[in-house]
Amino acid sequence: xxxxxxxxxxxxxxxxxxxxxxxxxxxxxxxxxxxxxxxxxxxxxxxxxxxxxxxxxxxxxxxxxxxxxxxxxxxxxxxxxxxxxxxxxxxxxxxxxxxxxxxxxxxxxxxxxxxxxxxxxxxxxxxxxxxxxxxxxxxxxxxxxxxxxxxxxxxxxxxxxxxxxxxxxxxxxxxxxxxxxxxxxxxxxxxxxxxxxxxxxxxxxxxxxxxxxxxxxxxxxxxxxxxxxxxxxxxxxxxxxxxxxxxxxxxxxxxxxxxxxxxxxxxxxxxxxxxxxxxxxxxxxxxxxxxxxxxxxxxxxxxxxxxxxxxxxxxxxxxxxxxxxxxxxxxxxxxxxxxxxxxxxxxxxxxxxxxxxxxxxxxxxxxxxxxxxx
Numbered sequence: 001x002x003x004x005x006x007x008x009x010x011x012x013x014x015x016x017x018x019x020x021x022x023x024x025x026x027x028x029x030x031x032x033x034x035x036x037x038x039x040x041x042x043x044x045x046x047x048x049x050x051x052x053x054x055x056x057x058x059x060x061x062x063x064x065x066x067x068x069x070x071x072x073x074x075x076x077x078x079x080x081x082x083x084x085x086x087x088x089x090x091x092x093x094x095x096x097x098x099x100x101x102x103x104x105x106x107x108x109x110x111x112x113x114x115x116x117x118x119x120x121x122x123x124x125x126x127x128x129x130x131x132x133x134x135x136x137x138x139x140x141x142x143x144x145x146x147x148x149x150x151x152x153x154x155x156x157x158x159x160x161x162x163x164x165x166x167x168x169x170x171x172x173x174x175x176x177x178x179x180x181x182x183x184x185x186x187x188x189x190x191x192x193x194x195x196x197x198x199x200x201x202x203x204x205x206x207x208x209x210x211x212x213x214x215x216x217x218x219x220x221x222x223x224x225x226x227x228x229x230x231x232x233x234x235x236x237x238x239x240x241x242x243x244x245x246x247x248x249x250x251x252x253x254x255x256x257x258x259x260x261x262x263x264x265x266x267x268x269x270x271x272x273x274x275x276x277x278x279x280x281x282x283x284x285x286x287x288x289x290x291x292x293x294x295x296x297x298x299x300x301x302x303x304x305x306x307x308x309x310x311x312x313x314x315x316x317x318x319x320x321x322x323x324x325x326x327x328x329x330x331x332x333x334x335x336x337x338x339x340x341x342x343x344x345x346x347x348x349x350x351x352x353x354x355x356x357x358x359x360x361x362x363x364x365x366x367x368x369x370x371x372x373x374x
Contacts, residue, residue, distance in 0.1 A: 004083065004084060004085040005033070005085050005086075005087075006033050006034060006035055006084045006085065006086040006087070007032040007033045007034060007086065007087050007088065007356065008028060008032045008033075008034040008035075008086060008087070008088045008089075008090060008352075008356075009034065009035050009036075009037060009081060009084055009086040009088070009089050009090070009110075010024075010025055010028075010034065010035070010036050010037065010089075010090040010091075010092075011037045011039065011077060011089065011090065011091050011092075011097060011098075011101035012036070012037070012038055012039070012059075012092060012097065013038065013039035013040065013041030013068075013073070013095055013096070013097025013098070013100075013101075014041050014095050014097065016093065016276075016277075016278045017092045017093060017095065017097070017098075018038075018052065018055065018057070019055065019170065019173055019259055019278070020092060020093070020115075020116070020168075020169045020170050020173060020278070021036075021092055021115075021169065022055040022056075022057045022173060023169065023172050023173055023176070023345045024115075024169055024345050024348055024349065025057060026056075026057060027345055027346075027349050028349075031349075031353070032356070035060040035061060035084060035086075036057070036058070036059045036060050036061075037059065037060065037061045037063065037077070037080060037101075038059040038061070038062045038063065039063050039065050039073055039076075039077065039097040039100070039101075040062065040063050040064045040065040040066050040067070041065070041067065041068050041073070041095060041096060041097045053258075054177075054258050054259050054260050055173075055177075055259065061080060063076050063077070063080065068095075068096045068097075069096070070096045070099055070100045070103075071100075073096060073097055073100030073101075074100040074101075074103045074104050074107075075104075077100055077101050077104040078104035078107050078108065081104055081105065081108055081110065082108060086110055087110065087111060087356070087359070088110065088111045088112075088113055088352075088355075088356060088359075089101060089102075089104075089105035089110045089111070089112055089113070090113045090114075090115060090352075091105075091112070091113075091114055091115070091135060092114075092115045092116055092169075093115075093116045093119075093132070094116075094119070094128040094129070094131045094132035094135070094298075095128070095131065096127075096131065098114075098131060098132075098135055099131045099134060099135055102114070102134070102135045102138045102139070103138070105138075106138050111140045111141070111355075111359065112138055112139045112140050112141070113139065113140070113141045113142075113143065113352065113355065114135050114136060114138075114139035114141070114142050114143065115143045115166075115169065115348065116132075116143070116144075116145055116168065116169075117132075117135075117136050117139065117142035117143055117144050117149065117153065117163070118136065118142065118144040118145075118148075118149030118150055118151075118152045118153040118158075118163070119132055119145070119149055119152075119277075119298045119299070120132070120133075120149075120152045120298060120300070121296040121297060121298035121300075122296065123295070123296045126296070128277075128298070129298070132298075133156075136153060136156070136158060137156075137158075139162070140162065141162055141164070141351075141355050142158065142162055142163045142164070143164050143165075143166045143348055143351060144163055144164065144165050144166070145165075145166070145167055145168035145340055145341075146165065146167075146168075146301055146339055146340070147165055148300060148301055148304075149165075150163050150165050164351045166341070166344055166347040166348045166351055167340050167341025167342070167343075167344035167347060167348075168281060168340035168341065168344060169344050169345060169348065170278060170281050170282060170285070170340065171281075171285055171338065171340040171341050171342060171344050172342075172343065172344050172345045174263065174281075174282050174285045174286065175285070175342070177259060177260050177263055178263040178264070178266075178267060178286060193229055193252075193265070193268070194227045194229075194252075196226060196227070196270055197226060197227045197228065197229045197252075197269055197270065198224065198226045198227070198228045198229070198269060198270060198271050198272070198273060198327070199228075199229055199265055199266055199269040199271070199272040199273070199274075200221070200228050200229065200230040200251070200272070200273050200274070201230075201231065201233070201272070201273075201274045201275070201276050201279050202217070202233070202236060202274070202275050202276075202293065203233035203235050203236060203275065203276065204275045204276075204294075206275075206294075207275055207293065207313075208233075208235055208236045208239045209235075209239060211239070211242075211243035211245065214239055214240070214243060214245050215243070215245050216313065216314065217313050218245055218246065218247055218248055219248075220313035220314070220323065221247065221248055221250070221251055221313075222248035222249075222250065223322070223323060223324070224250060224323060224324065224327070225324050225327075226250070226270070226327070227250055227251075227252060228250055228251045228252065228273075229252050229254065229265065229269070230247065230251050230252065230253045230254065231254050231255065231256050231257045231262065231265070232253055232254070232255065232256060233256060234256065263282070263286070266279075266282060266283065266286055266288055267286055267288070269288065270289075270331055271288065271289045271290070271291065271327060271330055271331055272288055272289070272290050272291070273290075273291045273292075273293055274290065274291075274292060274293065275292065275293045275294055277297075277298050277299055280292060280297065280299040280302050280308055281299060281302070281340060283302070283307070283308070284299075284301075284302045284305065284307045284308065284335060284337075284338060284339065284340075285338050285340060287335040287336075288335070289307060289308075289309075289330040289331060289333045289335070290302065290307060290308040290309070290330075291308070291309050291310075291311050291323075291326060291327070291330060292308055292309070292310050292311070293311060293312065293313050294310060294312055295310060295312045296310070297310060301339040301340075302339070305335070305337055305339065306333060307333060307335045307337075309326060309329075309330055311323060311326055
């Protein structure tokens with residue numbers, strides 16, 4: 001498409017990566033010969049196409065792999081990188097596409113930049129935690145969202161000279177698309193929302209792949225004293241159908257929505273319950289209390305700032321307090337600090353520019369009368 005010898009190739013594979021990378025990838029245009037590669041790990045139209053459209057971003061290469069298998073992703077990414085011959089490969093976060101892209105980059109001795117480095121939940125049973133630890137260990141340069149993330153990397157013996165604190169890219173995207181001038185909710189009848197509601201998002205295997213857990217989740221949600229608006233991830237829909245499980249009457253299930261719609265729903269809700277790391281970030285940025293339906297969180301800053309509370313949805317006396325007690329407590333929380341920064345795209349671009357320029361200088365040895373490329 002463009003020929004060989006790209007300076008930067010950015011790899012993404014799912015909805016959160018599209019969202020978080022959208023502003024940064026656009027900022028490369030006119031500065032670098034760059035390409036945006038989409039693996040197809042998320043391939044449902046309502047998990048992909050609507051986000052490209054709303055965020056005004058296009059991919060240069062769509063691998064259309066429709067898979068989250070790391071080996072399959074790695075082989076196909078490596079094949080493309082071989083033809084593009086990039087100097088730098090950028091990966092984001094902790095997905096299987098992230099890991100596969102990192103492995104493919106190192107297979108070809110490309111310099112690897114990991115954005116959103118150093119995030120930890122300290123639960124190795126979660127594949128995302130294993131992915132991010134491995135990617136951090138492989139990376140030549142690590143862009144951490146907070147000083148806390150940088151500290152975690154320090155204790156993992158990652159050279160601090162390789163680590164740069166830039167903030168989290170979601171801060172810029174969230175601010176841009178949740179502003180007063182952003183589009184409001186669509187008039188579709190599925191988005192006729194009650195005056196007061198709790199927003200719910202769940203998609204992780206621990207909650208939606210196990211029929212016993214999914215049934216318990218339904219019983220748990222029935223105890224909540226508020227209407228719950230639940231835009232359903234395709235994975236969750238498939239599990240509910242497969243196991244013939246229904247949501248309780250207080251849950252208003254709707255189709256998955258686009259990013260602008262979701263941000264507006266988040267702004268208008270009283271509280272969000274989620275198992276998504278990205279939603280935990282968006283909630284604190286928009287000053288919305290969050291309850292994370294898990295025993296752990298990889299967004300430790302939100303817990304420390306008391307904007308987020310862990311609560312694993314188990315029935316039968318597993319908790320000292322009811323979910324309704326926790327909801328009322330969290331509704332009273334006043335959120336005043338955004339730990340993820342501002343103008344993050346600009347800061348990340350500056351760091352990446354310094355990295356690429358320094359690398360170019362290191363490759364050139366000046367001698368009288370000539371320049372020799374090493």
